[in-house]
Amino acid sequence: MTSTADRLAHQQAKERGFGTNKQAVKFKQQDYESLRQQCLKRGRLFEDHCFPAESKSLGFNELGPYSSKTRGVVWKRPTELCSKPKFIDDGATRTDICQGVLGDCWLLAAIASLTLEHQILARVVPPGQSFTEKYAGIFHFQFWQFGEWTDVVVDDRLPTRDGKLLFVHSAQGSEFWSALLEKAYAKVNGCYEALSGGNTIEGFEDFTGGIAEIYTLNKPPPKLFQIIQKALSLGSLLGCSIDISSAYETEAVTASKLVKGHAYSVTGAKEVRYRGRKVQLIRVRNPWGQVEWTGPWSDRSSEWNYISKDEKSDLYHVAEDGEFWMSYSDFIRHFSRLEICNLTPDTLTSVDVKHWNHYQFEGMWRVGSTAGGCRNNTATFSSNPQYVVRLEDVDDDPLDDKDGCTFLVGLMQKNGRQKKRLNSKLETIGFAIYKVPDECKGRRNVHLGPEILLRQRAVAMSSSFINTREVCDRFRLPPGEYAIVPSTFHPHKNGNFVLRVFSEKQAATSPLEEDVDAEIEEKEISERDVDPHFKNLFKQIAGDDMEVSTFELVRILNNVVSHRSDLKTDGFSLETGRLIVSLLDKDESAKLGLMEFHLLWSKIQKYLEIFKTHDTDNSGTMSSHEMRGAATEAGFHVNSAVLQAIVSRYADAQYAIDFDSFVGCLIKLEMLFKMFKSLERVDTGKIELDMQQWLCLAIY
Numbered sequence: 112m113t114s115t116a117d118r119l120a121h122q123q124a125k126e127r128g129f130g131t132n133k134q135a136v137k138f139k140q141q142d143y144e145s146l147r148q149q150c151l152k153r154g155r156l157f158e159d160h161c162f163p164a165e166s167k168s169l170g171f172n173e174l175g176p177y178s179s180k181t182r183g184v185v186w187k188r189p190t191e192l193c194s195k196p197k198f199i200d201d202g203a204t205r206t207d208i209c210q211g212v213l214g215d216c217w218l219l220a221a222i223a224s225l226t227l228e229h230q231i232l233a234r235v236v237p238p239g240q241s242f243t244e245k246y247a248g249i250f251h252f253q254f255w256q257f258g259e260w261t262d263v264v265v266d267d268r269l270p271t272r273d274g275k276l277l278f279v280h281s282a283q284g285s286e287f288w289s290a291l292l293e294k295a296y297a298k299v300n301g302c303y304e305a306l307s308g309g310n311t312i313e314g315f316e317d318f319t320g321g322i323a324e325i326y327t328l329n330k331p332p333p334k335l336f337q338i339i340q341k342a343l344s345l346g347s348l349l350g351c352s353i354d355i356s357s358a359y360e361t362e363a364v365t366a367s368k369l370v371k372g373h374a375y376s377v378t379g380a381k382e383v384r385y386r387g388r389k390v391q392l393i394r395v396r397n398p399w400g401q402v403e404w405t406g407p408w409s410d411r412s413s414e415w416n417y418i419s420k421d422e423k424s425d426l427y428h429v430a431e432d433g434e435f436w437m438s439y440s441d442f443i444r445h446f447s448r449l450e451i452c453n454l455t456p457d458t459l460t461s462v463d464v465k466h467w468n469h470y471q472f473e474g475m476w477r478v479g480s481t482a483g484g485c486r487n488n489t490a491t492f493s494s495n496p497q498y499v500v501r502l503e504d505v506d507d508d509p510l511d512d513k514d515g516c517t518f519l520v521g522l523m524q525k526n527g528r529q530k531k532r533l534n535s536k537l538e539t540i541g542f543a544i545y546k547v548p549d550e551c552k553g554r555r556n557v558h559l560g561p562e563i564l565l566r567q568r569a570v571a572m573s574s575s576f577i578n579t580r581e582v583c584d585r586f587r588l589p590p591g592e593y594a595i596v597p598s599t600f601h602p603h604k605n606g607n608f609v610l611r612v613f614s615e616k617q618a619a620t621s622p623l624e625e626d627v628d629a630e631i632e633e634k635e636i637s638e639r640d641v642d643p644h645f646k647n648l649f650k651q652i653a654g655d656d657m658e659v660s661t662f663e664l665v666r667i668l669n670n671v672v673s674h675r676s677d678l679k680t681d682g683f684s685l686e687t688g689r690l691i692v693s694l695l696d697k698d699e700s701a702k703l704g705l706m707e708f709h710l711l712w713s714k715i716q717k718y719l720e721i722f723k724t725h726d727t728d729n730s731g732t733m734s735s736h737e738m739r740g741a742a743t744e745a746g747f748h749v750n751s752a753v754l755q756a757i758v759s760r761y762a763d764a765q766y767a768i769d770f771d772s773f774v775g776c777l778i779k780l781e782m783l784f785k786m787f788k789s790l791e792r793v794d795t796g797k798i799e800l801d802m803q804q805w806l807c808l809a810i811y
Contacts, residue, residue, distance in 0.1 A: 115756070124136075125259065129259075130258070130259030130260060131259075131260060132234050132253060132260045132320075134260075135253050135259075135260040135261055135262035136259055136260065136261050136262065137261075137262055138261045138262060138263045138264070138298070138299060139161045139264075141159075141161060141264040142264075143249065143251040143262065143264050146249055146264060147245070147247045147249050150247035150248065150249060151245060151247050156188070156247060156248030156249075156266070156267075157247055157248040157249035157266045157267075158248075158266055158268070159249075159264065159265055159266040159268075159298075161264075161298070162265060162266075162294075162297075162298040164186035164266070164268040164270075166181060166184075167302065168297070168298075168302055168303065169181050169184065169270060169302060169303050169304065170302050170303055170304025170305075171302065171304060171531075171532045172304065173304060173307070174213075174302070174303060174304040174307075175304075180212065183272050183273070184270050184271070184272055184277060185270075185271050185272070186268040186269065186270055186271070187268065187269060187271045187274075188248060188267050188268055188269070189242060189267055189269070189287045190242065192269075192271065192274065192275075192276070192284075193284065193285045195285065196242045196285055196286075196287055197241075197242065197285055197286050197287070198240050198241045198242060198250070198286070198287060198288050198291075199236075199286065199288045200283070200285065200286045202229070203226045203229070203232055203236070203288060203289075204226055207226070207281040207282070207286050207288065207289050208222050208223050208226075208279060208281070208289045208398055208400070209279065209280050209281065209282055209398070209399065209400035210278075210279060210398050210399050210400070211276060211277050211278035211279055211280060212277055212278065213277075213278045213279075213303055213304075213306060213307060214307040214308055215278075215279075215293070215306040215307060215308075215309065216373055216374045216398050216399070217308070217309040217310055217311045217313065217314060217350075217374035218293070218296065218306055218309065218311075218313075218314045218374075219279060219289075219293075219374075219398035220311045220314070220350050220374040220375055220376040220396070220398050221311050221313075221314025221315050221317075221318060221348060221350065221374075221376070222279075222289060222292065222293075222314065222318075222398075223376045223378070223396050223398055224315070224348040224349060224350065224376040224377070224378065225318050225348065228346040230346070231318070231319060231346060234253060234318075234319075235252055235253055235254065235292070235318050236252055236288055236292060237251060237252070237253065240288075242287075248266050248267050248268075249264060249265070249266055249267070250264075250265055250266075250267060250291050250295075251263060251264045251265070251295070252265075252291070252292050252295040252296075254295070254296065254299060254317045254318065255316065255317050255318070255319065255320035256299065256317065257473075257523060257525045257526075257607075257609050258471055258473055258609040258611075260320070261299065263295040263296075263298055263299055264295075265291060265294050265295045265298055267287070267291060269287075269290055269291070269294065270303070276290055278290065278293055278303065279293045282400055282432070293306075296317075300528040300529060301528065301529045301531070301532055302532065304531070305528040305529065305531045305532065306528070309374075310374075310450070310579070310580075311348075311350030311352070311374045311376070311450050312325065312350070312450045312452060312581070313580055313581075315348040315350065315450065315452030316452055316581070318348070319348065319452055321347070321348075321452045321453050322452070322453055322467075322469070322519055322521050322583060322611060322613055323450055323451065323452040323453070323521075323581070323583060324450070324451050324453065324519070324583065324585065325448060325449070325450050325451075325583075326448070326449040326450075326451070327447070327448060328351075328442075328443040328446050328447055328448060328449055329443075329447070331443050331449075335443070335449075336380060336391045336393075336439050338451070339377065339380045339393070339449070339451075340380045342451050342453070343377070343378075343379065343380055347451055347452060347453055348376075348451075348452040349376065349377035349378075349449065349450065349451050349452075350374055350375065350376050350377065350449075350450040351375050351376075351377055351395065351442075351446045351448060351449050351450065352372070352373060352374050352375060352446065352447060352448050352450075353365075353369060353370070353371045353372065353373070353445065353446055353447050354371075354372070354447035354448065355371045355372040360372060364402065365445075367404055367405050367406045367445070368402055368403055368404055368405045369404055369445055369446075370397065370399075370402060373397070374398065375395050375396060375397055375398070375446075376395070376396045376398070377393060377394070377395055377396075377449070378394045378395070378396050378434065379392075379393070379394030379426075379436075380392070380393055380394070380439075381394075381422075381426060383418045383419075383422045383426070384418065384419065384422070385414060385417055385418055386417050390438060390439075391438065391439035391440075392408055392426070392436050392437070392438060392439065393436070393437055393438070393439050393442040394426075394434065394435070394436050395434070395435060395436075395437065395442070396433055396434040396435075397433035397434070397435075398433065399433055400432060400433040401431050401432075401433050402433065403431070403433060403434070403435040404435045404437050406437060406441055407437065407438055407441060408435075408436045408437050408438055408441075409435050409436070409437065410429045410430070410431075410435060411429055415427050453467070453613075467519070467613040467614065467615065468613065468614050468615075468616070468617050468618065469611060469612070469613045469614075470500075470611070470612045470613075470614075470618075470620040471609060471610070471611050471612075472498060472609070472610045472611075472622060473607070473608070473609055473610075474496040474597065474607070474608050474609075474610060474622075474751075475496075475605075475606070475607050475608070475751075475755065476495070476496075476598070476599055476604060476605060476606045476607075476608070477605055477755045477758065477759075478603045478604070478605055478766060479603075479735040479736070479758040479759075479762050479766035480494065480735060480736070480738070480751065480754045480755045480757070480758040481494055481495060481496055481751050481754065481755060482494070482495075482599065482602055482603050482604050482605060482606075483495040483598060483602055483736070484598055484599060484600065484601050484602030484603070484604070485541065485543070485576060485598050485599070485600050485601075486543055486564075486569070488601075488602045489561065489565055490734075490736065491602045491603075491736050492561070492564060492565070492596070492598070492602075493558075493559060493560050493561045493563075493564050493565070494736045494739070495596050495597065495598045496596075496597060496610075496622070496751055497558060497559055497594050497595070497596050497622070497623035497624075498594070498595045498597075498610060498612070498620065498621065498622050498623060499547060499555060499592060499593070499594055499595075499619075499620065499621055499622075499623045500518065500592070500593050500595060500612055500614070500618050500619075500620045501591075501592045501593075501618055501619040501620070502516035502518070502588060502589075502590050502591060502592075502593065502614070502616075502618050503516075503590055503616070503617075503618070504516070504590070504616035504617070505590060505616070506587070506615050506616070507615075514589070515587035515588060515589060516587065516588055516589070516590055516614065516615065516616060516618070517585065517586070517587045517614070517615040518585075518586055518587075518588075518612060518613060518614040518615065518618065519583060519584070519585050519586075519611075519612070519613040519614075520542060520544070520573070520583070520584060520586065520595060520610070520611070520612055521581055521582070521583040521609075521610070521611040521612075521613075522540055522541070522542050522573065522581065522582045522583075522597045522608060522609075522610055522611075523580060523581040523608060523609045523610075523611070524537060524538055524540055524580060524581075524606050524607070524608050525606070525607040525608060525609065526607070527580050536578060537578045537579060537580065538578060538599045538600075538604050538606050539576050539577060539578045539599060539600040539601070540576065540577070540578075540579075540582055540597070540598070540599055540600070540606075540608070541572065541573035541575060541576035541577070541582050541597075541598065541600065542572070542573045542582070542595055542596060542597040542598065542610075543569040543571075543572045543573075543595075543596050543598075544569055544570055544571040544572065544586070544588075544593050544594070544595050544596075545559070545563075545564055545567060545569055545570060545593065545594045545596065546567065546570050546591060546592070546593060546594075547559075547591075547592035547593060547594050548563055551563070551592075552592050553592075555621045555622070555623060555624070556624070556625055556626040557623060557625065558623055558624060558625050558739070558750075558751075559594055559623060560740070564594075564596070570588060570593065571586050571588065571593075576600040594623055595610065595612070597610050603766075624750040624751060625743075625748045625749065625750050626748060626750075627748060627749060627750055627753060628747075628748045629746055629747050629748070629780070629781070629784040630746040630748075631746055631781055631784065631785075632746065633710065634713075636706075636709070638705065638706060641705065641706070641709055645709065645712075646705065649705050649708055649709075652667055653705075653708075656702075657704065657705065658700060658702035658703060658704050659702055659703045659708055660692075660701070660702050661685065661688040661689050661692050661701070661702075662685070662688070664688045664691060664692065664703065665683050665684070665685055665687075665688040668683040668688070668715075668771075669682045669683055672770060672771065677723070677729070677731055678722075678731050678769070678770045679730065679731030679732050679769050679770075680731075680769045680770050680771045681769065681771065682771060683771045683774070683775070684771070684775070686775075687771060687774065687775040687778070690775060690778050690779055690782060691703075691711060691778050693782065693811065694778055694781060694782045694785075695707045695708075695710055695711055714777075714778075715774060717745070718745065718773060718774050718777055719770070721741050721744045721745055722741070722770055722773050724741075724744070725737040725740060725741045725744075730767070731769070731770075732763075732767035732768060732769050732770075733767065733768045733769075733773060734766065734767060734768075735758045735762040735766040735767065735768055736766075738754060738757055738758065738768060738776075739754055741773070742754075742757075742776075742777070742780070745777050747777065747780045747781075747784070749780075757776055760776070761773070761775065761776045786808065
């Protein structure tokens with residue numbers, strides 16, 4: 112319950128602008144400036160108890176407390192490692208980033224690309240930090256994390272062995288911004304070991320909030336070199352790698368000194384005139400800071416002798432710094448994948464510089480309510496969250512001269528690296544895109560059911576369902592309205608996700624959700640309209656006072672359902688009985704009179720009919736995935752968030768809902784709707800309560 116309240120509070124904070132780079136969320140509620148001032152006032156250097164200088168911050172397996180890799184590790188501050196440490200010395204450059212014993216080359220490749228665009232670097236590494244002016248042993252960095260910017264505080268105690276940094280370090284050894292940035296990123300993800308192994312795309316996105324695309328280089332698109340040039344000119348971050356066929360090839364060095372299974376960053380793309388013809392060159396950097404390509408256009412190769420002096424002075428720098436040039440043709444022949452993170456993001460395939468329009472939504476898959484799995488699971492697929500995108504304007508100057516609307520869809524699952532410590536794996540995720548039928552066009556207050564989704568084929572899908580952090584694909588569809596259905600491959604998998612849509616032209620995008628509302632119909636009848644047989648029956652069960660107490664009501668209801676073989680039930684609880692009496696007790700006697708009991712009986716007959724309709728397998732219970740439709744039939748329109756709460760409260764361990772729980776749920780819904788409407792401030796959709804009022808209503 113408190114976690115739900117925290118989530119709602121977080122949503123409200125985001126609506127007020129929190130989570131942007133200018134108003135970043137404080138990780139672990141730690142505020143950099145106030146902590147820094149406290150340390151300066153006390154004359155003590157900051158010690159981060161949220162990420163202590165202990166073995167648990169290093170890792171859990173290969174970097175665990177009993178691992179040989181962590182023996183002899185001593186945490187030291189930069190002031191203990193050199194006489195004049197610098198945070199950033201003469202600007203942050205790619206040579207500030209050399210890999211240590213941690214297998215996070217993917218991250219370092221992303222950091223290296225970050226240094227090429229200092230405006231972007233300043234968003235991640237806030238300026239004004241140093242080891243001199245008001246130094247207090249505390250630093251902070253900002254990362255984009257699943258839809259929002261997060262400010263992360265760290266102390267400057269770094270893991271060392273034999274007086275040298277264990278992980279990332281600068282070539283000079285006296286510059287520490289990259290080592291502290293790596294520590295902050297490790298903190299966000301749980302520990303240093305959580306950073307081992309990954310995709311440069313992840314680092315790109317977490318440093319920019321951009322969206323990434325992946326190109327397979329054995330089938331490159333036309334004009335990929337121009338796409339690379341344009342991306343670099345716009346500050347986009349680029350990475351590349353060579354696929355491996357087995358674990359034995361990881362970081363294996365080829366004959367031409369390229370490293371397999373290793374993350375490189377692409378830092379340049381130039382065209383030069385070589386022996387009378389134009390040659391396209393790509394500059395690549397190995398985050399190790401060494402081990403460079405030895406083929407054509409490498410350092411000291413003869414090709415450099417046949418270009419103009421101006422071009423040579425601009426491009427030719429011989430140093431064992433991990434950075435090298437190679438021809439574009441060799442690049443696509445030797446490397447397997449190119450990753451581009453679009454910052455604005457811009458339309459890379461367009462001749463003119465344009466910016467995407469982007470839309471972002473946070474969602475959840477919850478077992479029993481919204482975790483429907485992929486289209487293969489026809490019984491539950493439509494339970495998944497749904498989002499509509501309305502495409503109206505076609506692209507300008509399409510490459511193939513065909514009208515269409517270009518957009519990107521990125522589906523990202525949350526907190527995969529934090530789960531590594533628990534040996535928990537990423538879910539297999541993907542999405543499908545369907546055409547919205549004419550009867551639902553222009554509406555956002557609908558949730559497409561199986562009668563709509565299962566009667567048509569998807570017009571587009573993610574390229575695959577895969578157990579990666581993000582699935583992202585580019586599409587071009589005719590103008591129209593489309594529903595995006597994100598899902599895990601298998602049903603009944605819990606998860607949190609962020610769905611992002613980037614469109615070339617503006618596109619109205621929103622969740623497809625029913626408006627929360629109720630249509631409660633109660634026929635006005637008098638006592639003379641009550642069937643005489645019903646009156647006699649009520650006299651028998653009510654006794655002399657002609658009223659039924661909560662205890663009597665529970666006994667009556669349980670007696671009725673116990674004689675029905677078509678219903679499975681644990682029986683009505685005292686709590687449900689009290690809810691029923693609270694809802695229907697008009698004279699506040701805490702009991703039900705004849706007319707009140709008659710109204711209850713009518714409701715139960717109606718609810719029984721609905722329940723039986725949705726008990727499709729005649730099991731005597733109803734699947735929780737049927738609850739949305741059943742509630743709608745009873746007059747209650749609920750969205751996914753309310754549905755998740757219902758299932759958490761009323762479903763059993765197998766996510767089935769029995770009859771007494773079904774009745775209790777609908778009674779509770781009716782009571783809550785009526786309470787809200789009686790307290791609502793003139794059709795504002797909001798109520799206001801003080802603490803006492805809130806407690807009385809919640810307890811009641």
